[in-house]
Amino acid sequence: MRFWDLVVTSNRNLTRSKLRTVLTILAIFVGGFTLMLTTALNTGASRYLQRQLGNVSTPGVFEVLPKTDLNPLGSGEIHKYDPEDKTSSFQNAFTSVMDQTDVSKLKGVEGVENVVPFYNLQPEYIKRGSGDKYQVATLSQEYGLRLDLASGRLLKAGDVDSTVISEEYLKPLDLTAENAVGQEVVLAYKGKEGKLIERNLKIVGVMRKTFVAPSQVFVDMITAREIADAQGQSSRFMVVFVTFANATDQTDEKALKQKIEAVGNYTAVSLKERISTFLTVVGAVTASLSVVGIIALLAASFGIINTLLMSVYERTKEIGLMKALGMNRFTVFSVFAIEATLVGFWGSLVAVLTAAGVSAVINNFASSSFLKDFDGFTLLVVDPAGAIFVIALIMLIAFLAGTLPAIKASRLDPIEALRSE
Amino acid sequence: MFQTEEITKIYGRGQNTFVALDKVSLGVKRGESVAIIGKSGSGKSTLMHVLAALDRTNSGSISFEGAKYENMNANKLDKLRSKQFGFIFQQFFLNGRETVLENVMLPLKIAGIKASERKKRALKVLAEVDLSDKANNKATDLSGGQKQRVAIARALINEPEVIFADEPTGNLDSENGERIIELLFSLNKKRGITLVVVTHDEDLAARCKRRLIMKDGQLSEGKK
Numbered sequence: 001m002r003f004w005d006l007v008v009t010s011n012r013n014l015t016r017s018k019l020r021t022v023l024t025i026l027a028i029f030v031g032g033f034t035l036m037l038t039t040a041l042n043t044g045a046s047r048y049l050q051r052q053l054g055n056v057s058t059p060g061v062f063e064v065l066p067k068t069d070l071n072p073l074g075s076g077e078i079h080k081y082d083p084e085d086k087t088s089s090f091q092n093a094f095t096s097v098m099d100q101t102d103v104s105k106l107k108g109v110e111g112v113e114n115v116v117p118f119y120n121l122q123p124e125y126i127k128r129g130s131g132d133k134y135q136v137a138t139l140s141q142e143y144g145l146r147l148d149l150a151s152g153r154l155l156k157a158g159d160v161d162s163t164v165i166s167e168e169y170l171k172p173l174d175l176t177a178e179n180a181v182g183q184e185v186v187l188a189y190k191g192k193e194g195k196l197i198e199r200n201l202k203i204v205g206v207m208r209k210t211f212v213a214p215s216q217v218f219v220d221m222i223t224a225r226e227i228a229d230a231q232g233q234s235s236r237f238m239v240v241f242v243t244f245a246n247a248t249d250q251t252d253e254k255a256l257k258q259k260i261e262a263v264g265n266y267t268a269v270s271l272k273e274r275i276s277t278f279l280t281v282v283g284a285v286t287a288s289l290s291v292v293g294i295i296a297l298l299a300a301s302f303g304i305i306n307t308l309l310m311s312v313y314e315r316t317k318e319i320g321l322m323k324a325l326g327m328n329r330f331t332v333f334s335v336f337a338i339e340a341t342l343v344g345f346w347g348s349l350v351a352v353l354t355a356a357g358v359s360a361v362i363n364n365f366a367s368s369s370f371l372k373d374f375d376g377f378t379l380l381v382v383d384p385a386g387a388i389f390v391i392a393l394i395m396l397i398a399f400l401a402g403t404l405p406a407i408k409a410s411r412l413d414p415i416e417a418l419r420s421e
Numbered sequence: 422m423f424q425t426e427e428i429t430k431i432y433g434r435g436q437n438t439f440v441a442l443d444k445v446s447l448g449v450k451r452g453e454s455v456a457i458i459g460k461s462g463s464g465k466s467t468l469m470h471v472l473a474a475l476d477r478t479n480s481g482s483i484s485f486e487g488a489k490y491e492n493m494n495a496n497k498l499d500k501l502r503s504k505q506f507g508f509i510f511q512q513f514f515l516n517g518r519e520t521v522l523e524n525v526m527l528p529l530k531i532a533g534i535k536a537s538e539r540k541k542r543a544l545k546v547l548a549e550v551d552l553s554d555k556a557n558n559k560a561t562d563l564s565g566g567q568k569q570r571v572a573i574a575r576a577l578i579n580e581p582e583v584i585f586a587d588e589p590t591g592n593l594d595s596e597n598g599e600r601i602i603e604l605l606f607s608l609n610k611k612r613g614i615t616l617v618v619v620t621h622d623e624d625l626a627a628r629c630k631r632r633l634i635m636k637d638g639q640l641s642e643g644k645k
Contacts, residue, residue: 002533009530016518321514324475326503327531328496414475418514 010338027300028347035293036355040380042286060247062268113245117237119228124188128173137215141224143241152181152205159220164205301401308405320417333410340402348394356382423449428481441467443638454616456626459635507576511588517561546574566597
């Protein structure tokens with residue numbers, strides 16, 4: 001029998017008992033719809049994260065931290081003191097234990113272009129001219145992030161008294177993205193003795209709002225160092241940023257990571273790895289939601305088995321006739337297996353189309369309400385790849401459900417089948 | 422054409438065994454018309470089933486044109502039925518939801534013939550059984566005699582060498598039965614199609630060139 005004839009025959013068989021078929025397809029639809037929405041959520045969130053994080057990751061830049069024993073209960077053993085060993089204390093994980101010896105050690109790693117200590121800076125406020133003073137949520141030093149800029153440029157080596165501010169500060173400081181670049185702002189911080197120090201900084205760039213680093217104020221490396229000096233924080237730091245020369249997106253960061261970890265008791269994390277951690281979390285959340293859809297599909301597959309078993313029973317004579325007329329076992333199997341797969345196909349197709357429609361409505365609502373502040377975040381993305389994946393998965397599940405009745409049909413003895421009442 | 426050597430068919434197991442065929446040996450020549458007659462339970466249907474490769478024997482040997490069934494796998498036997506044999510049943514076994522044309526085309530669909538060819542050949546055989554005007558009617562809407570003529574058209578469409586008919590007139594009145602008998606024997610005569618018929622119908626049996634009488638699984642008369 002020709003394949004297309006098989007598909008047409010199977011599809012026509014579906015219309016014999018319309019109500020039964022519709023109910024079975026409906027069960028598949030429920031599971032497929034759930035699965036499509038969770039897949040759309042995963043796609044939407046992943047795309048947003050890629051966009052937000054993808055452009056802040058510079059290849060070849062690593063955060064280097066001392067390796068720590070992160071078990072809060074400890075290993076239960078008391079270790080001998082070793083001035084070189086920075087791993088034994090749980091407390092060390094949260095305090096600044098890196099110093100200049102670490103910097104020079106890391107500078108010795110082959111291929112390293114730059115080693116920048118990441119100082120712990122404590123800001124007081126930011127203001128412009130004689131305007132109001134505002135809190136600074138996070139004061140960071142530049143360390144090679146590819147920030148998403150609204151205007152101006154990134155900080156670069158050699159800059160001094162320069163800053164890149166998040167666009168959230170524009171309005172309080174009475175600036176706009178267009179006129180902010182080149183303007184001066186005042187950053188205040190407390191020195192060692194608690195004395196308030198004000199420092200004039202020139203805005204070189206304005207970064208777009210992101211949820212990864214909200215309300216950031218970035219200062220150049222020299223300024224950061226001077227602030228840290230004034231605050232007595234310059235000799236010890238939590239993290240060191242190591243930049244390799246000539247790194248591109250194709251560079252094997254694993255090898256570089258191993259180089260760093262080989263020179264001491266360090267943990268090196270590339271910016272890319274940080275992103276993949278985020279994506280893993282999103283993946284885990286949507287995967288657990290998908291389980292609900294899969295369970296619904298499993299329940300629906302019992303519906304398919306039931307429907308087809310009834311169908312085999314009702315069509316016993318017809319199967320007997322077709323076998324007598326020379327239809328082989330495999331073809332009889334195929335007729336029913338394809339019928340089951342078609343139930344999956346129609347159910348999943350309707351589910352995908354409905355999910356696409358519902359997604360559009362939800363996205364519309366979300367972007368004007370709870371996702372208002374997340375610029376460019378499309379919550380649910382039904383893309384062709386996701387839709388094809390869902391349809392293919394459901395067709396596979398339906399096919400597997402159909403194998404049991406199909407095998408039963410293929411094993412019918414034609415004489416017995418023709419004789420049956 | 423057919424040759425059997427001591428074929429035996431046993432149903433059931435242990436205490437409840439029933440010997441349907443007991444060492445039956447016979448031959449059927451090309452172009453013959455053979456009636457298998459006997460009381461119910463005599464094994465006449467079983468004999469037709471094993472000849473038609475619908476059922477396997479327990480022992481003995483059957484061959485069609487020299488090819489032994491016991492050396493053929495299920496797919497080969499399916500193909501043999503699909504290409505060389507035609508079947509007619511007492512209950513017609515038409516699909517009532519489908520049109521007459523679709524019913525007639527079924528064997529060609531199974532054989533993998535393309536749609537345009539199927540239709541062409543189906544219209545031709547429908548003309549032969551004088552039902553061209555009913556081609557697009559639903560099979561349920563036909564009378565018993567018309568249904569059996571559709572079944573004959575279906576049996577003819579693959580241009581078989583043998584037609585197996587199981588009580589072809591059993592569900593028909595005498596007038597329609599007569600018409601079916603005429604049709605079958607004209608095919609036998611004009612095309613040389615071998616007929617193997619299981620029947621209680623005396624008229625039909627009388628028209629056959631050979632009568633095989635089955636009793637208790639054995640051939641009591643008509644051996645050759």
